[in-house]
Amino acid sequence: MRVCNLSSGSDGNCTYVETPNAKVLVDLGISASEVTKRLRILGVEASDIDAILISHEHSDHIKGLDVFATKYKTKVYVHSKGVGALYMKMKKLPASQIYSFDDMPFSINDLSVDTVELPHDAVHCSGFILSCGSRKISIITDLGHTNDVILNKISGSSLVYLECNHDVEMLKNNPNYPAKLKARILGKNGHLSNLDCAKAVEYLTKTGTKQIMLSHISRHNNTQTLAYTSVCSYLKKVGIIEGKDIKISTASINMSTIFKLN
């Protein structure tokens, strides 16, 4: 498997996943032209994409979807509960190109797709657990908190893209965020804080994960460095050393590391 995050954060999310027989995007929250350009850096043409998996209907996950999927006639997969909300936001995409999944795993060529419901204030939000042979990766954004169902499903993934959205104090003290918005982000169905992310990383490290990409990092209530140091210092307190027991990197609005899982 080859995996690369093309963009991460509230300005747009998009991750490329490739197996020997499948080329898939998870979310398409940046412009179609930007996705096309970034795919070319990986040696992939937009027309080669077999499917786009959509987590939920928020614009930072679907901004370029309508233009891209219509132009390249790409199949779009979304949870059955989220089909209506997604279709409402499409201007050109024919309904016949939208495929719904429920809570059962399905396949796109040799890529197995399992999903888990994430607690988030969307109509329905899906986390993705993608595998090919013995390789397994998970993409888990956006969520207000973790739970046992999510952690059990993603455990054993060699690579996890996990939301590490905000520093709670930085958010609480942000003078530009109204109280209602702060409450939404901090709520059970909002976004995952650095500390809550760190606790999930502790669990994942103990269950065999080797690489974490801290994702969907807020531009206003966090920084790449703060997210990384917060998670690493929590892990250190519980006896886990970054670089030895687990590798942790941060995803940004720019393309990040290309992972090859053989």
Ligand SMILES: [Zn+2]
């Ligand atoms: Zn969202």
Ligand SMILES: [Zn+2]
């Ligand atoms: Zn989002």
